[in-house]
Amino acid sequence: MKTPERFNRAISALVNAYFTDTLAKGDCNACAVGNIVAAGYGAKVYKDSLGVLRCEVENNKWARFFFTHGKRQVIHSYKELINSPSIVPYFVQLGLENIKITGYSIKDLARIEAAFERNTSIHVKDYPAHTKEQISADQYNGLMAVVDALCRIEGIAEVKEYKALFAEAV
Secondary structure, eight states: OOOOHHHHHHHHHHHHHHHTTOOOTTOTTTSHHHHHHHHHTTOOEEEOTTSOEEESSOOOGGGGTEEEETTEEEEOOHHHHHTOTTSOHHHHHHHHHHHHHHTOOHHHHHHHHHHHHHTOOOOGGGGGGSOHHHHHHHHHHHHHHHHHHHHHHHTOOOOHHHHHHHHTTO
């Protein structure tokens, strides 16, 4: 079965993020969706000279449309955001562009976001209190949930081969 380009791009971005330590729960630039958005632009998430996660493009405005906090996920509609006095219309437009560039719908990306956030427990702000191995294992759990979600979205039954791409590090 030939996989869609958006799926290949997403998997490639996630493999790169995992192996370059540019994947982080709680950072909209560097979470699973942030890395997928960056890849849609042909950009990468990276660490600056101080170790702060950054992106080559503005890739975090998608978070205006949905976010996951614990077990609860909030999804805003375009109409809700446009009518919100606290949201600048430019950010809404950029958020829509962030979503569109991935090839996935808002609901698809919300599923991916929820899979990652709900299956990781170490927030980026808590990384200094954990070992690299603990963080890697935690990210691995989130990524396996994301691979499952991506495969469900694409209708791919054989998930095992995609999960194997991440297995080397664990």
